[in-house]
Amino acid sequence: MRFRLKEGGRIDRAQRLRFTFNGRSYEGYAGDTLASALIASGTHLTSRSFKYHRPRGILTAGAEEPSALVQLGEGARTEPNLRATQVELYDGLTAAGVNAWPSANCDLAAWTGRLAPLFPAGFYYKTFLWPASFWKSLYEPAIRRMAGLGRAPEAPDPDSYDKMNIHCDVLVVGGGPAGISAALAAGEAGARVMLVDDEATLGGALVGLRHRVDGVDGAAWAQAAAGRLAAMEEVRVLTRTTLFGYYDHNSLSAFERRTDHLGPGAPAGTSRQRLWNIKAGRVVLATGAHERPLVFADNDRPGILLASAAQRYLNQYAALPGERAVLFTNNDAAYEVAHDIVEAGGTVGAVVDCRPEPAAPLAPALKEAGVALHTGSAIAATHGTKRVRSVTVAKLDGDGGLSGEQYRIFCDSVLVSGGWNPAVHLFSQSAGKLTYEEARGIFLPGTATQALEVAGAANGSFGLAACLAEGAAIGARAAEAAGFGDGTPPPAPPVEAPEPGAITPYWLAPGLKPLGHGKAKHMVDHQDDVTAADIRLAAREGFRSVEHVKRYTTVGMGTDQGKTANVNGLAILADALGKTVPEVGFTTYRPPYTPVTFGALAGRDTGALMDPVRRTAMHVWHEAAGTVFEPVGQWHRPWWYPKRRDDKHAAVARECRAVREAAGILDASTLGKIDIKGPDATTLLDMVYTNAFSTLKVGRVRYGLMCGDDGMVFDDGTTARLGENHYLMTTTTGNAAHVLEWLEEWLQTEWPELKVYCTSVTEQWATVALAGPRARDVLAALAPEMALDAHSFPFMSVKEGVVAGVNARVFRISFTGELSFEINVPWSHGRRLWDALMEAGAEHGITPYGTEAMHVLRAERGFIIVGQETDGTTTPHDLGMDWIVSKKKADFLGKRAWNREDSRREDRKQLVGILTDDPKKVLPEGTQLVDKRGQPPIPMIGHVTSSYASPTLGRSIALALVKGGRARKGETIYAAPETGFLPCKITEPVFYDSEGAKRDG
Amino acid sequence: MLWIDCPWCGARPESEFRYGGEAHIARPDPATTDDAGWGDYLFMRSNPKGVHAERWMHREGCRRWFNALRDTVSNDVLTIYPMGTPRPDAPGDEAEGG
Amino acid sequence: MAEAPAPRSPLAGLADALAGARADGVTLTDRSARARFNLRIDPKDVEALTAAGAILGGSLPRTPNTAATTVNGKILLWLGPDEWLVTGPAEEGAQLDDTLRGRLDGRHHALTDVSAMYATLALSGPRAREVLMKGCRLDLHPRAFKPNTCVQTALAKANVILHQTDDTPSYEITVRNSFSVYLATWLLDAMAEYRQG
Incomplete structure (x- = not known):
């Protein structure tokens, strides 16, 4: 742990943890993430990039990480594509970087990077066009081996998962200063509050900063606040929980990792992960902001990370990013990072600021500490292979080009800050409209369409005091809306923190050669290997819509959904198109905010519980x-x-x-059974069945067909008259619920005057x-x-x-x-x-x-099965069941439709029997029937609906729907070519006891 | 997941309901309706962007049918009203053609 | 009428598992054996409502999502604006059927014996609410769901009548027979995490 400071940080130095990464043994402390432990050990190289296999390191310190993706664990519990920045360290942890073979350090596929000119934007669409058969057999398997990310486990998942449904008055998303104050304000008012945060502890940005709240260290204030929240009966705080989906009507879903941080020490019986379905009265989005990288030449080498991430590694984990850092910024806030590093005893080689005359309040102090300030300058090149070793800093001319003045500065880390993007993902998911603020180059929540408010950095309020005040005000308002308190926020605690300061948006730093020439890559999307040159190429090739450019270049389409890439990519596209950012528009964020395991989505609906098995008494x-x-x-x-x-x-x-x-x-x-009672029961039955029930005597039973008003058969069954106004109807097994709903629908919506009650008695x-x-x-x-x-x-x-x-x-x-x-x-x-x-x-x-014998027996006798002999386009007449259609009743469901021209066509498919000439051949059900042998295409004249080997007849039998079939009895037709054109005869659809002599025994 | 106010059981998740399509499609008199009219009754439905009068049935609960006005853009359920009553006015109630 | 032999619970096959269904803070018990009648009366027919109430020993609840316990020990569950589930001890079923039928005779109503149609599971204990929250979308918080709240809803993937009977909290979950083994298995699985040690 060479880069671990002797003291400080919020780690537990009493608990040393051993772990293995990319085959090497490491040590860290309880409280570390995998990323922080690696950085403390001086390891920045974690993995290889998706397309070019470029060496990649840790870019961020949180959920937005696009680059340091790891395969965690082995065997059945292995999990791909986890962000090293969010994997909490436990003793015995094993992980490896994704997309590298045999390892990130010695990746044999790195030669693809040298072929980069062959992989321009949209190369999938351009390269693998022909022949189509090569796609499945050659291209796709090769690409999958070379590209792609981690490996899915192959063994069944040994862990258990579950779900929880919960309601609250106020849901606060994000446990930073704004979220904590909102939860405190709403909780103190008495509302039912949930606070959800994806980190292990509350505090948000505070844990990575040296700001003070209420006279104490910010992280300590957050911890105390967590204690106060825990003591409130109606407040529930969920940490290690990602609110990943914001749906209609304030329905939201969150993904809690209950035991992942415990590794093998997880208690048996506790579900590993839990999905929370939350129904919230009001939502407070306090989701913070993500620092955005600057786009410059070869800005993706290991050792290049976000300034705020380095600050967090320093302050939370007591880990320096390296021996000597160079800072590259377009804003004042980043000076604080340099200041923190110097204060902690680290070395900052230079601060490179693209602004000609920045006035950062901390600049004089840094100068005094010996830090060189290069203003009006940019990093034009970086050097080093598996770790950045130096940068070329160049003076900018008035037009944003290079003036020619250059310096080489040696360093082993580059800390970049391009400003902050409010984390508007969930707001966007909620169907809220985003607005663009030119001055800071940020998208802000605009008009909300659901009952929500946005607080703190997510709302563009980057200062600590503003976050606390806004959170409290919105939390109190949300509670009041739910009927708790009068909306007055509790007083905000005093803070000691610098103001966020000035920023000049800066989208693309020039390299030593024109963009797209030479080997240097201006990386925009670190996960999908999309460069500024790719976006410009897409614009040159005629792509105008941001949605098309996204799909064509794949910018923002990785598992990180472009959290660090989208705004930069959009601005570069706008520039290439000669438009403003709002003119180009923004792609929509969709769930999930970060990936969710299939296990959590399934919950306990797996195996025997996947779907109910309905059982009878026997x-x-x-x-x-x-x-x-x-x-x-x-x-x-x-x-x-x-x-x-x-x-x-x-x-x-x-x-x-x-x-x-x-x-x-x-x-x-x-079989479905419906008890039907009431003075109008007979009227109802006469309307829903094709035959008459008014003539049925008490104690007798009648078979009936039910049709829709389109005239098509949808159910059949027998109905018994148990009393003058009392019937018991039976339905087919699959249609029981549907038929009851059908009766209720007519009774409630069309014939409310009928006095009839229908009650299911199936079970x-x-x-x-x-x-x-x-x-x-x-x-x-x-x-x-x-x-x-x-x-x-x-x-x-x-x-x-x-x-x-x-x-x-x-x-x-x-x-x-x-x-x-x-x-x-x-x-x-x-x-x-x-x-x-x-x-x-x-x-x-x-x-x-069983049901198979039942099917054979009824087919021998020529009884239909609804859903087998019928398919929603079959009328009683098609089935040859005119005998069950009343001629006397003035009206009933289905009757009118049979007068339509289509219902009277003579070539409608009609039910017939089919006997194969060879009695041993049993036609597969669904077999197509044709008129003659020959070369396909041949017109189909019908299909087999039921087909069995009949033990009673000692031969095969089949039922079929054949065009105009009833008039063709005795004719020979043929089964589809796949059967070798088996000859068959059309017959009556009754094969056994057509007189009904057997029914009395 | 929409949450729909069953007139009897109160707010329930969409998954408890059956959607019943467009409301106010009365069954015409079969004796006096021509084929085209019968076809309209069976098959033709409006599909507005905006306020839509539609039927719902609380399948997992009281099994009662009711009507609702829902904005198909925002999914807001603007009002619910009993079967057999005319479509009420809703704020911004002007469907933008189908 | 035959002297009825002992009825068999639809959950008989799970008797062993249910007998051991004790976890830390929650228990699950088979309470399937009871008389149940589905009763439909037009709520505008005040006389019929009054007549039924007189037999049952208390008014049929008119407030949605509620249940009422009568002086006769009948539990009356609201199922819809004109529909109730009347339940009582199994041995009182035949008599209840006869007397109710007698009093409502001549009025439009439907009294249907559904005694054998359902299983009823009692879930009780400080953890019971949490077990239900794993499969029920409704708000079960004591501010919203109290003793004598009774709803029809989905629990896991089964339609149930969920009736809170006391503050422990205790619930009675009535489910159609064919789903009862699925639902009981689901509940036992959802309780498993409290069954350590």
Whole structure:
């Protein structure tokens, strides 16, 4: 730790920590970041740049870091592209710079830098145009290997993540002086306050400065304030938490790193990271400002960093940036940095100020300390490879060019300050409008569109006293708006701090050769390797819109979103276009402010909890039986029940045979059930179904089709009349919620005069379909008091009674064509009913069957499945179901649409049966059908909607929608070319028991 | 995430609601409406930049439908009003063509 | 009517996990067994409201997002302007059904037995609010959500009726059966961080 001062700083010198970086061992202290520990050890080179593999070092000391990106950790926990400036040091930490192989120090790909002339702006668009097939096979893999950033871990993430939803009256973003005062003011007024800051401790800029507040060191004041906030019951302070997204209606999202700073010492059970969804009454943005770099020739060498960053490394971490620093500035504030370094015993070789006659208050003191002041000058070149070793300082002439007078100054660090950009990212995300202030060359928050105010440096108020006063005033106002306090801010504490001083915006320092000539690069975007010459080139090539230039050059498109690059890039573009900055405009900031892990975004919605699995009352039984489940919506339904390791085909065939020859049971609990009551219930049903329900007798059941007012089928099911004004409607499994909403929508919006109540009872009733010629025998054993003969309990009727000792509703309906009873018992007795049926049915060969067998059985019988035989463009007529469309009813949903010309076309796709000439061939569902063999393209005349090997018929069967198909029965058509033009015959869409002789057993 | 005032349950996140499209599309009399008119009823909707009268249903809560005026630019929900009542005036209520 | 055999909780498969569901500051219990009726009455029909209130031992709550406990020990949950969930001890279900039906006969209403349609989980303890905040978007702060607040909302990815029953705080979470195993698993997972040591 050569560059660590003997004393000072806000680190814990009692706790020495060991870590490894780029394969080398280092030491640091608790309180260090990876970046500060490296700087204290004299290491500035961290990684290689994205495109040219130029050696890169640490540029900043915070979230805006574009350059020092590292791959942290190894194995399943490795994480790419973290900013070394934000990685808190822990004992045993291992990290490496990104984009370098084998290491940043000896990068074999650095030769790309020498090929730089081949990589101009937009080189992706210009170079890799032809042939297209080379892109996937050659260009992309090569570019990905060479460029790109870190590596994603390949093993499953071993850590846990979660989310928290929270509401507050006042959300303060940023824990610097403005944010702290806002939180104190709002908290003291009694409002519910949240203060969110992305650093480990509160204080913001204060921790990197030697300013004093209320008679004490600024950082100590911040610490005391944190204590006061912690003591307020309704105030919640989140540190290590980045507010990364500002959405509509004051909804915001923050990303908290709960255990990352503990490394392997993280407690088990605590989520590693947490996503906070915050709903705030008012928001105070106190997000501070980012110092911006100056753009000059080869301004990206390791050892060149922001002046304020060097100041923070010095004051917070007691680390000097090097042996001898040179400062390059366009403003007064940077003189304070030089002053702090000299005070701390470091050496400043020179201050280079581009302004002809600066009047920085600290200049005389620096001169006295032996620091050379070069005014009206700029750095025209830097020298050194993996570390800056010297700079060429040149006098500027009156037009901004070089006058010819040059000096070479030796140094190992260059501290640059181009002024401060208010951190308006979140304000911009909130849809607030930005304004440009010419004098300081900054974008400021303009008109807000949400309930927010901006305080402190983020609002362009760079002085400490102003930050504190503004924060307090806005915090008090925000609390008052929420009904707390009278809006009077508490008195601001006295401060001892210099005023921010004067600045002259300065966008581009000339190099020794004209821009774009020679090897020197004026780096604008350190992360994406975008230079001033690239931006000028884009302007020359005709790009005018800032949005286009951004995408073409990639300026500001890195993981840092150009926090240090955008304003410089924009000003350089404006200059190249001969426009003002506001004329050129500004690109929109979007979430996230800094990258967020996928783990945090997923929270606990992973694995078994990713999406709810809806289970029936018999689910545990199915699981124990080794069932293969089929997802139907969120339900998991038994698909088939493998037995003695038989495959799907064998299992389904066995289940089908059992239903046709003996008895089978199906868990049908997932069907939607809606209880409909009221004097106008019949009227409602007559409107929503295509057939009439007014003629249905109590105790009887009717099948119905539901259509939209566009005439297209969207659901089907049976409805039982349980009383004069009482019905039970069933819906398909996937449409249960939709159908209830459909009824409610018409009742509430179009027919509010109807007196009807609809209540979902889907999960009140567990339902078992008992089907097969022996079904009556099985049921008789469980319902001895129920008359089950075909006369007493006819097809399409309902009975209430006791089954398996439980009150039940039994429907005689059939989806298989066989004698069938659908037995409903309260959900809490579903398992008992299932067990009783299995036991009572044992002697009859009862077999549980799944949805696949159900599909085969109903297809044999020619029953449709909505969503399979229909696709939202299918009418009842297309399905050949005219018999279910009432001719008498004056109006019902769908009726009007069938009079439209399109509905009467004779070449509409109609439901037909398809039999392949080869009975062994089972067409894949979805197979396209064509009229003749031949070379594609061939017009498609329809497609297969259902297709199975039918165990009952001993051959394949299929249902299909075919243009004008009903008139073409007996004709031969062909399955799509992929099947080798298999010949098929069009048939009736019923393959089994078309007379319905089996339904009574 | 929008926060929408359900007339019954109060402010709830957008994810609790179902969006019901443009409001005030009455079902015409099928007996007297020609094909073009029926097509308009089924398919044609306005898409203003500005204030839009639309329907919402509080699916995760009371399951009641209601109307709202929402500014499609700012996403501000300007007012909510019951089904079956006419569109109220809203501040700056002039849609800029679709 | 048959003498009903013992009902099986939809959470029966999780009985072991729920029995051990004690963490530092929060407990989770299966309270599924109870009588539940969905009751729809036109709020303008004052006579019907009065008749129902007389049977239930207290008025059906008219304030949205509230629940009321009656002198008869029934808990009445507001679900909508014309909709309530009436709950009581499981053994009182049949009688409640009969008497309510009798009093409301002839008036437009809907009384639907949904006793077996839901699971109810009781989440209680100083940490209970924080557990819910992990999956509920609503403001659960005591200034906004108090005992007898009752809302229908989403918890994690399930629709629930969330009823705060006391200041501990304790909550009853009523969820449709098919989602109950998912939701209970989710809650146990969300409680896990308090179950150290």
